[in-house]
Amino acid sequence: MSAHVSHDRLIDLAAGLVAEPDAGTLLAHLRECGACEDRFRAICADLERSRLTSPRVSRRAVATWAAVAIAASLLGVVALSPLARRAAGTPEAYWLPVPSEAIDLRSIPQGGDGALFAEATESYRKQDASRVVKLLSGREIPESQDLLKLMLASALIKTGEPAAAQELLDALGIDTLPPPYRDRARWVRLAAWRAQSKRAEAEADACALAGEPGEFQEAAVRLCASRERR
Numbered sequence: 001m002s003a004h005v006s007h008d009r010l011i012d013l014a015a016g017l018v019a020e021p022d023a024g025t026l027l028a029h030l031r032e033c034g035a036c037e038d039r040f041r042a043i044c045a046d047l048e049r050s051r052l053t054s055p056r057v058s059r060r061a062v063a064t065w066a067a068v069a070i071a072a073s074l075l076g077v078v079a080l081s082p083l084a085r086r087a088a089g090t091p092e093a094y095w096l097p098v099p100s101e102a103i104d105l106r107s108i109p110q111g112g113d114g115a116l117f118a119e120a121t122e123s124y125r126k127q128d129a130s131r132v133v134k135l136l137s138g139r140e141i142p143e144s145q146d147l148l149k150l151m152l153a154s155a156l157i158k159t160g161e162p163a164a165a166q167e168l169l170d171a172l173g174i175d176t177l178p179p180p181y182r183d184r185a186r187w188v189r190l191a192a193w194r195a196q197s198k199r200a201e202a203e204a205d206a207c208a209l210a211g212e213p214g215e216f217q218e219a220a221v222r223l224c225a226s227r228e229r230r
């Protein structure tokens with residue numbers, strides 16, 4: 001077993017100062033090691049507090065925060081409710097983790113749908129799927145808001161509209177998403193396939209997830225029948 005990550009090293013990681021492949025190695029350790037993950041979370045929380053309390057946010061602080069958000073989302077540690085943590089059981093029971101900075105309001109024109117998108121995000125966080133669908137269905141969602149589209153797709157499955165979810169996920173180009181979101185989108189799509197009794201497609205997604213390390217690997221193995229038989 002490798003040694004724990006030093007405090008300085010965790011701060012560097014949070015600040016985005018660790019380059020690949022070292023960053024990947026550290027993140028892999030954090031995923032396996034609760035003690036280091038807890039310390040990393042505490043550092044992220046400290047950074048967030050200092051960001052909120054500092055009267056002027058420097059450009060560097062913003063860059064730092066962006067790096068923290070990326071590192072934390074790779075770990076899936078941002079704003080993970082205990083519910084979301086437990087839910088990798090079945091694709092149907094899954095709720096996407098929603099980081100506090102999920103909506104990039106700068107990319108939404110003023111007077112646009114920013115408030116509505118923020119409300120939809122909050123509704124999703126509260127696991128109110130019908131509210132999310134009511135707010136977002138049929139609405140133009142900006143190109144940059146992939147997470148919002150994912151939330152809508154997930155909500156559509158929960159409200160019994162898997163075909164509409166499917167369409168949304170197809171348009172998203174799942175394979176081009178960054179890894180944590182790509183896997184989460186596949187897991188959501190798996191629920192859409194299953195709800196439509198599309199077995200071959202469900203099997204393909206399940207086996208893809210089962211075949212590589214990630215937050216769904218364990219749960220996906222159970223759904224990838226051909227792998228189970230091996």
Ligand SMILES: [Zn+2]
Pocket residue numbers: 003004005029033035036037
């Ligand atoms: Zn450790």
